[in-house]
Amino acid sequence: EDQVTQSPEALRLQEGESSSLNCSYTVSGLRGLFWYRQDPGKGPEFLFTLYSAGEEKEKERLKATLTKKESFLHITAPKPEDSATYLCAVRGTQGGSEKLVFGKGTKLTVNP
Amino acid sequence: DVKVTQSSRYLVKRTGEKVFLECVQDMDHENMFWYRQDPGLGLRLIYFSYDVKMKEKGDIPEGYSVSREKKERFSLILESASTNQTSMYLCASSRLAGAGNEQFFGPGTRLTVL
Numbered sequence: 001e002d003q004v005t006q007s008p009e010a011l012r013l014q015e016g017e018s019s020s021l022n023c024s025y026t027v028s029g030l031r032g033l034f035w036y037r038q039d040p041g042k043g044p045e046f047l048f049t050l051y052s053a054g055e056e057k058e059k060e061r062l063k064a065t066l067t068k069k070e071s072f073l074h075i076t077a078p079k080p081e082d083s084a085t086y087l088c089a090v091r092g093t094q095g096g097s098e099k100l101v102f103g104k105g106t107k108l109t110v111n112p
Numbered sequence: 113d114v115k116v117t118q119s120s121r122y123l124v125k126r127t128g129e130k131v132f133l134e135c136v137q138d139m140d141h142e143n144m145f146w147y148r149q150d151p152g153l154g155l156r157l158i159y160f161s162y163d164v165k166m167k168e169k170g171d172i173p174e175g176y177s178v179s180r181e182k183k184e185r186f187s188l189i190l191e192s193a194s195t196n197q198t199s200m201y202l203c204a205s206s207r208l209a210g211a212g213n214e215q216f217f218g219p220g221t222r223l224t225v226l
Contacts, residue, residue: 031209032213032214034214034215036217041220041222042219042220043116043202043204043217043218043219043220044155044202044217045217046214046215046216046217049214087154087155091209091213098143098160098162098206098208098209098213099145099157099160099170100157100215102154102155103154104152104153104154105154
């Protein structure tokens with residue numbers, strides 16, 4: 001069974017204090033690892049897709065990296081507007097490849 | 113830009129009522145999904161559809177049914193609402209499996225069953 005574990009559950013940073021969020025996964029044949037941002041009361045917003053170990057993608061202050069067992073979302077010099085819950089999901093070959101398995105998310109708070 | 117819209121942002125219903133949640137996407141995506149999201153439990157898949165009139169059960173289909181009569185529209189039906197169905201409901205769509213089939217989500221419907 002495909003599984004995704006995100007850590008920490010919650011993270012508080014000061015503005016400008018860089019850090020990383022972790023997404024550990026077990027999947028039978030990775031066909032994509034996805035990062036989303038979710039603001040309170042809203043639907044998740046797609047950020048990145050990673051397909052193979054060693055791949056990296058960047059968007060503004062966010063950089064996602066992938067190894068064979070985990071992915072990191074690095075946040076460089078965060079601002080208060082980066083406060084949100086960040087979700088990680090994987091798509092594997094088991095149980096219908098159209099489905100994603102989501103982690104429970106990391107709630108990030110950036111204080112001014 | 114991909115746009116997924118849901119018929120209501122907030123909905124309050126009584127126990128035993130039949131509830132319809134509607135979702136429309138404008139990107140000609142083959143796949144559509146219904147999730148519910150609860151604190152501490154994360155996103156859980158209720159049903160998904162990979163084509164018109166086709167549906168597959170997700171992880172928690174009990175108490176729900178779905179309908180997909182047109183490619184752009186996917187409906188979630190609660191035949192007889194119960195208080196344990198109070199939740200945030202999220203619809204998503206994606207292309208068929210392959211490179212770039214990330215799911216795009218709607219804004220969500222916060223359903224309260226009294």
